[in-house]
Amino acid sequence: MPRPSASFEDALAACLDDVDRGVTPAACLARFPEHAAELAPLLQVAARVRATPLVRLSLRGRVQGRERMHAALAQRTSHQGWLRVWAGGLAGLTVLLALAAGIWLSAPGRDRGQGGQPTAPPTATAAVVPPSATSAATLTPTLHPTSTEAGPQVTATVTPTASPTVTVTPAPTPTPSAVPTGATPAPVASPTASPIAAATARPTETPQSPATEAAETREPTRPPATATPRPQPTATRSQPPSATPMPPTTAPTLRPTERPAATATPRQTPPATSTPDDDDHETPEPEDTQVTRRPTN
């Protein structure tokens, strides 16, 4: 049926579809007599293109293309297999670590200083005990974990004189309550040898500074140095003891999660505890002790 209102492009499209369905070109042109003169050569061109043999992949190109596709498929499958292996391995490792951690945490009699952290902030008490036999001040913070967990209490004793991280300087006037007599120095422990200030005991201050590490609240307390410190310098201390209190230094770094590293017990050290330092600062030999003595004001 003629469609005189159809545009030429619509007429061409309709004729091409008709020819594709088997309608003869003459029949199509009869439907669009107003465009027949223009449509006829274009339908011939279209018929010529359709009659032209199509180019195809060569056999070699077809085989190579298929091989490349299968190689990519194998690579993808292999990659996914490795991903699965890695994922499985990581999952297994995570489970093993979790199990090991659980077993370790629940082990009875476990020393909390070995890395277990209390669930509640522990308190630490640092006690500076003036030495009597030696001039080494003893920093003895005691950790009292306040958690409800019935874990073992951390007990660590660190003698700054024995640790490279703590230097003990006897001071004659440690606190207002501590009245040194004459040139009798009071022991002052200050970290000088190590960038890690493990423990500092200054009798002139109330060491209520919290240890900020690992968000643990520690309250290092020192007993007042009421006892007249009478250090008796050992052979390693030839200089007179310092009467000047040390300036405020770093608060004791108390790590209840670690085993007491340095244990250099002075002769009259009361049972005090501390956890000042890493295992790297384990008890050195007394010869390694760094002692800083400051002149007395």
Add this chain to the structure above:
Amino acid sequence: MQDVCSDAEMIALISAAQHGDPKAYDQLYNLYSDKLFRYLYLRLGEREPAEDLAAEVFVRLVRMLPHYRINSARPVAAFSAWLYKIAANLLTDHYRRQRFRRHTDLADQAHLAADSPSPHQHVETDEAKTDVWAAVGRLGAEQQAVVLYRFAERCSLAEAAELMGKSLGAVKALQHRALTRLRQFLAQNTDIT
């Protein structure tokens, strides 16, 4: 489009391929390798790079098919359009590399300017060419595509519009202009010969 399975079969085929079935990939290769090669060959005018790019289309297919979303409404047309889009992107990369090579190697540039035939001249010198395809090769890219889809692949207007991402009216207009120019080129060839 001829030689393409039904919508349901295509959905099953794509799904199987997405799960890594090699046979499904083989079927997809059989369905589309010649079509894609013709598209690339028409644009490039050389058989060897066209075959290389056609193979690369299927490598990309392997990589990208797991992320392909099946269009349940028009699975065949949408998948075909997706494949041709991959081929078009590879063509763009190919042209870019060629342009870079020409700009970086002056000797090659001079050689190409003097001796290298244009793509449609390549078609004319290829063993499988005809004067018709040589004339088609002289058309613009979109006109080439519409001739390829409509008269070689026997796509309907709607399918061609889907493949080209154009409206029906735009495809009709392209078809008209392509046939008109093709007629001119063929007439020139006839006059020359």
